[in-house]
Amino acid sequence: MTPATCHLFVYGSLRRGFHHPAYGYIRDHFDFVGDATVKGRLYDLGPYPAAIPDDGGTIIGELYTIREVGQFSWAMAQLDDYEGVCCEDGETPEYKRGSTRAQVNGEEVEAWIYWYARSVEGFPVVASGDVLEYFKSRQG
16 A cells, blocks of 8 residues: 655654664655755754644754655654654653645645654743754754
């Protein structure tokens, strides 16, 4: 079965600039489409960001497309595991995979995104919408 969308929008540790080992899943199975944005708001959870849907904000990230459609389910399962989508009975998942509309190269495309599934109350907003820039300035 072919997935409805083969695009993936990433905004945090799965972006190229983070140099996180989990980026290997992206590099090995997806092709970079371009820098992109989605409607939402980012929060600083400390070591990593949280995104929630919000029409009043913009999240800056990258859009990818699966290299081989037949590998999509496997590649996304690896990312679901990394993002804490699957958890033990009685636990609340940290993230949930959902769909969004991404703006890339002057067009709008449907893409998968990992939305934060818990409360963001008390965490600071990443006002720029760009967590890579935000974390660099926080360290600097």
